[in-house]
Amino acid sequence: MADQNAAATVLRETSSRCVTECGAHNFEVTNYALLSGMGIGNFVSSSTFCVGGYGWNIRFYPDGAKNAPAGYASAFLANLSETKDKVTTKYTLTMLDKDGQVVANKEVSRTRIFSPDPDGNCWGWSEFVEKLKLTKPPSDGQLGNGGCFTIRCVVTVIKEPPADQCNEKLFEIPPPELLGQLEHVLKDGKGADIKLLVGGREFNAHRFMLAVWSPVFHAQLLGPMAEEDTTRVIEVVNMEPAVFEMLLHFIYTDSLPPCDGEEGYGAPEMQHLLVAADRYGLDRLKAMCEEKLCKSIDMKTVTSTLALANQHFCERLKNACEEFMSKPGRVSTVLLSEGFRRVMATCFPLVLKDKEKVWRPWVGTSAPGNGSCSG
Template sequence: MADDQNAAARVNYGEGLRLKETWSRCVTECGAHNFELPDYSLLDGMGAGKFVRSSKFSVGGYDWKIRFYPDGEKIAPAAPTSYASAYLIYLSETLETITGKLALTMLDKDGKVVASKEVLETYVFSPRSFGWGWFEFVEKHKLKPPPSDQLHEAAGFFTIRCVLKVLKLEDQCNERLIKIPPPELPGQLERALKDGKDADITLLVGGREFGAHRFMLAARSPAFHAQLLGPTGENKNTPRVIEVVDMEPAIFEMLLHFIYTDSLLPPCDGEEGYGAPKMQQLLVAADRYGLDRLKAMCEEKLCRSIDVKTFTSTLALANEHCCERPKNACDEFMSKPGRVSDVLSSDGFKRLIASCTPLPLEDKTAPKKKLKFSLIN
């Protein structure tokens, strides 16, 4: 095998030249056809060698029919006629040979199998060898209903089901399929953001200026659309400089990158990824500007980063911004043994308690005039 591979590797005529290559492949196609025989009693006694046939059907791009001989195919004068015969007939006039596998099954009115035959080996059909089937397909006595059922409407109803699998050669392709280049729009928009070319608005965030394009902000964010274009979308008197408050410049940079590229800004060199605090801030920003996809991406990363240190802040954030997935992830985290005591003793929980306001709640175990305090945020 190694010698064959080396030999193939040495065949490189015209190194550096683009060789014209062609491609083809074999594929299989499977199909089924149901040939109904409403009343066998009308077929019994037709005589050996006489048949009824199905309508034409196509499998693998070739045409076929089923032939059923109620009194058997007449192979020899002395051949027994106690069997009915069934065959699949190849009808196409192409000179090529077709490789396939065949199964014929006869079913009664209730769908029960009366006879079943299958070609276990592969059979080759051609104009000179156009049929395949069985002389002794089914014993005739199995097709005759008992006297008590002879007057029944469906007593002699049978179906011959043909299942055929054909190997065929696909049309030749003169060239390998053209390789479609990756989408260019996200990269082009990212360059437009970085270059600041044709930017028509400046966003001031924590003393840092970001150039952007009004149409992009309005198209991507409902909040920006309302701020820049107004409720009717016709306000063109928006200031060229807008201050964004209550947000860190680094978080707004991530938000702006997502607006232009629909992806997260890659971490700086040396960083493996974004930690929970940054994802929490970005989730708040995404919720503020109506960026549902970015919010969902932040939720997914927060769900994966829940631990004793981040549990309290993640749960508080999830409650505040109606994020069900982080809530469920927090519930699952706390369901593990020992987690409750670990969280209660964590610095995050202590900070939460310190920032809470006491609220008097009724103590149901004490007299109604006495109150106990519970801390809520």
């Protein structure tokens, strides 16, 4: 008869997890012609970027690495971290022209291990791109941008679990849900205690949310002059409903609403939203709009963007417009446009350099030495 007092079998459960971390870095090369001739084996490198807890940089050899065939430029990824561990990765290096078109693309088909020794901490492609593609004129269908291009690196670090982790029970903490819940509250309107009328459209909201984020709403809803009427309607003038809807979404979620287009929000939308953010004292939203506008300046938008930056005291955006206009071949076209003349009538004078010329545009009745233009 079996011993009824025998100890029960205990199943010991352990677990471990292999995780990956992915990151990307863009390395812009502005003038290949000036780099060509550095000599075989010489390179220019990107800033150090961090992925998976390790430091990396992109190395571009304009005249090729030491083992590169003649006529090729080389590109490599280097591990800069001082570690004794071997780092397992997968990565791609892609060259893009100024319009985002792919000029060259290389991808590691299997994992690549970066080791601490000098011969194993830098991997890439000696035959990354033919030098002819970087030097031919625009009519030949190559870069056509004066040798300006971007090398984009996407690297994935595969991190094995440490030895002391196998006895741990791993718990995954769910992501924060507050912002998603607040967005749901905004959409269904439950508990709303105020209506906002914008361009004939009504928005339901919660006064405490508006007051917490916006000092203007705080004064209007909770300040000494606030009315006691809990069902009051506030009319918002001089603003499009679509812009106010984006502003309201930000107040509840600390983010912009998803954009339907693949290219994201356009400059006109960001300009209107910046004005709204400044009007209601939403400094973070204003900074977000300013950042997006800095990245979308072109010949069609630079004039209106400069006027906006001047009117709403966006120094970084104003500097970005001045830098854009100061590049060769652009300043003359911008300065002679009617839109720029209207802008200069209400802003401070600029000093823009175009090669050997220095442009000091003044518009209106004021002139240097006779006072500044009104702002």
